[in-house]
Amino acid sequence: MHAFDYVAPQRLEEVVDILHEYGEKAKVLAGGTDMVLFMERGRWRPQLVVDIPRVEPFVGIRLQDHLLCIGSRTTMRELETSPLVREHVPLLAQAAGEVGSVQIRHLATIGGNIGTASPAGDTLSALLALDASVRLQRRRGERLVPLTEFFVGPGQTVLQPDEVITEVLVPLPKRQSKGAFYKLAVRRYMDIAIVDVAVLLTVNSDGAIIDARIALGAVAPTPIRAYEAEERLKGYPLDELLAKEAAELARQAARPITDQRGSAEYRRLMVERLTRRLLLQAYQAALSDS
Numbered sequence: 001m002h003a004f005d006y007v008a009p010q011r012l013e014e015v016v017d018i019l020h021e022y023g024e025k026a027k028v029l030a031g032g033t034d035m036v037l038f039m040e041r042g043r044w045r046p047q048l049v050v051d052i053p054r055v056e057p058f059v060g061i062r063l064q065d066h067l068l069c070i071g072s073r074t075t076m077r078e079l080e081t082s083p084l085v086r087e088h089v090p091l092l093a094q095a096a097g098e099v100g101s102v103q104i105r106h107l108a109t110i111g112g113n114i115g116t117a118s119p120a121g122d123t124l125s126a127l128l129a130l131d132a133s134v135r136l137q138r139r140r141g142e143r144l145v146p147l148t149e150f151f152v153g154p155g156q157t158v159l160q161p162d163e164v165i166t167e168v169l170v171p172l173p174k175r176q177s178k179g180a181f182y183k184l185a186v187r188r189y190m191d192i193a194i195v196d197v198a199v200l201l202t203v204n205s206d207g208a209i210i211d212a213r214i215a216l217g218a219v220a221p222t223p224i225r226a227y228e229a230e231e232r233l234k235g236y237p238l239d240e241l242l243a244k245e246a247a248e249l250a251r252q253a254a255r256p257i258t259d260q261r262g263s264a265e266y267r268r269l270m271v272e273r274l275t276r277r278l279l280l281q282a283y284q285a286a287l288s289d290s
Helices: 012-025 035-040 076-081 083-088 090-096 110-116 124-129 227-233 240-253 264-288
Strands: 005-007 026-029 048-051 061-064 067-071 133-138 141-146 151-153 164-171 177-184 195-203 209-217
Touching (some): 012 048, 012 133, 012 164, 061 083, 067 083, 076 083, 076 090, 090 124, 090 177, 090 195, 110 124, 110 164, 124 177, 124 195, 177 264, 195 264, 209 240, 227 240, 240 264
Parallel strands (some): 005 048, 026 048
Antiparallel strands (some): 061 067, 067 164, 133 141, 133 164, 177 195
């Protein structure tokens, strides 16, 4: 690993001042589970590592104006076990629980998972299905970016060198909404997803789907939403045939590659099978809770 300088600012203002000065020469440390690996492999060679302080707004999970506001330094273990997350967005708690081992989840953070922008990032499909946004801070002010617009390629985002992710904002799903998530990997733990799928369905009192979100991971250059599949579901009660049609549209949205974990065709097949299964699972849960 190359030599680098390290700094641990104590306030948000110090962080943005440092990033304004160093720009692309600096890398933000939010947990380090990816950073250490990337630096060992020479993928990242920052001159300065900026350790995010454990102060607001980087830490904490709170409810505000129909949003769940999550500090970017919140760990996966905190997301997995938080009563607020488990009550209001259990889909995210489930996805966070799929990250690495419990030891890794005590270090890995939601901001780091988002900023690394792996197409197979374990929480990213769940966050897309939840219609989450990120708050980005720089010296000149802040901006909110929907995650649907944040990722631009493998490891690439719209985050500028002088910006830092401070919070993740998750709209609270409606009471009639239920989600489901599945990560397919060679091993149950400590492995990168071959495919992951997250769905969120909102069902009215008549059993018709009034909103649908389907997000896919590890099957395109970025995590993606299957918009055509979502639109096909809206306005109808779900049955086996409709679930199959929507799952086929999700399969068509996938643009996977072949690698050591699986072929492109296998990934497409698994997108179709998992999407159909999760749609039926989420729909039945929504009906049972209505």
